[in-house]
């Protein structure tokens with residue numbers, strides 16, 4: 001960390017906070033310049049604590065939903081004296097979890113919390129009360145809470161009680177933890193991610209429907225992490241018939257995690273969270289011997305149809321699956337009604353894993369919030385090979401779905417692109 005170029009004079013090297021600082025002193029304003037540099041160093045130290053809180057927050061991946069993932073760190077005299085995170089919906093909030101793990105009295109300490117502390121009675125009492133009661137001196141907040149019950153009120157309550165509050169601290173990084181919560185709390189509908197793996201020429205399967213594998217191991221690991229992150233995974237019956245997938249999350253929790261957890265030392269919950277599997281299958285064509293049906297007692301499974309043939313419905317229910325009838329106007333499953341149903345049942349996010357027909361229906365229904373696109377170094381060619389979004393498509397560029405690139409990562413030989421819709 002170096003001071004600005006405008007500094008002149010000779011260089012001093014000063015060891016501080018486990019790193020060398022380069023300080024230029026010009027006569028008359030030495031104090032000012034040293035102070036500036038120390039403050040920059042102080043800032044790095046504080047960012048390190050907030051990053052630790054972010055790391056902790058990821059420990060609630062999948063299980064915290066429909067609540068947000070939140071982490072908290074309590075610091076006194078340059079030492080972390082308490083750490084916590086929101087492990088599971090209904091359990092302790094991050095701030096109270098950090099207080100439960102204190103190694104010494106928190107009076108006069110600073111707290112770093114990735115989301116504005118709550119100030120209302122829900123399943124848990126308000127965290128702001130605990131912060132005041134423990135005599136915390138200063139609170140650094142990452143994300144603002146769009147929940148109307150909290151928004152701005154948590155920070156205001158702390159200030160009214162004499163606590164210094166710094167808001168928007170590493171906000172962008174903290175916000176990345178919870179886009180699904182932000183969407184769900186303000187709309188009541190699940191946050192929808194459209195995911196596909198395609199070749200360099202934009203195909204998700206060959207003309208015969210073969211799609212294993214387009215991407216390499218690192219990308220596939222990241223997909224399993226995404227499956228675990230989101231509350232539900234949705235696939236069309238075409239994919240079930242073609243690939244007979246399990247649609248569960250298979251993650252080695254002992255491994256270090258790349259992809260969207262790159263740079264964080266995260267301890268994932270063990271076992272990892274499994275998404276609810278949802279299959280759009282208008283006419284209940286799903287085979288009883290498919291992997292999804294055979295494992296329906298182990299992983300919650302919802303088969304959504306447009307009309308339920310009673311005998312097949314009975315067999316599926318007996319196998320452990322739930323059967324839901326949500327007809328759309330076109331004889332297919334209504335994705336709009338499905339999102340309403342999932343939202344009402346507090347399923348806050350959906351990861352759509354194809355294929356192209358169901359993707360097109362999702363784009364047409366206007367429910368896609370994010371696109372997760374993996375590109376493998378292969379070319380399939382062929383006008384009959386499958387593409388990520390089928391159907392007849394948009395007629396004009398001006399009317400197409402507009403995206404904003406939010407992530408560009410290399411995963412082995414593959415590229416992973418993230419877009420906000």
Ligand SMILES: NC(=O)c1ccc[n+]([C@@H]2O[C@H](COP(=O)([O-])OP(=O)(O)OC[C@H]3O[C@@H](n4cnc5c(N)ncnc54)[C@H](OP(=O)(O)O)[C@@H]3O)[C@@H](O)[C@H]2O)c1
Nearest residue numbers: 196197209236237238239281282333354355356357358361
């Ligand atoms: N590379 C990848 O990332 C990836 C991922 C997944 C799949 N794939 C490949 O994609 C291919 C399968 O894709 P696909 O397009 O044939 O099938 P799909 O999108 O998985 O399923 C489409 C089917 O879902 C049913 N459905 C129910 N409600 C619907 C609705 N509202 N809108 C649209 N469909 C609805 C319809 O069948 P009913 O009318 O019978 O209900 C429809 O034919 C396979 O070859 C698979 O390997 C690739």
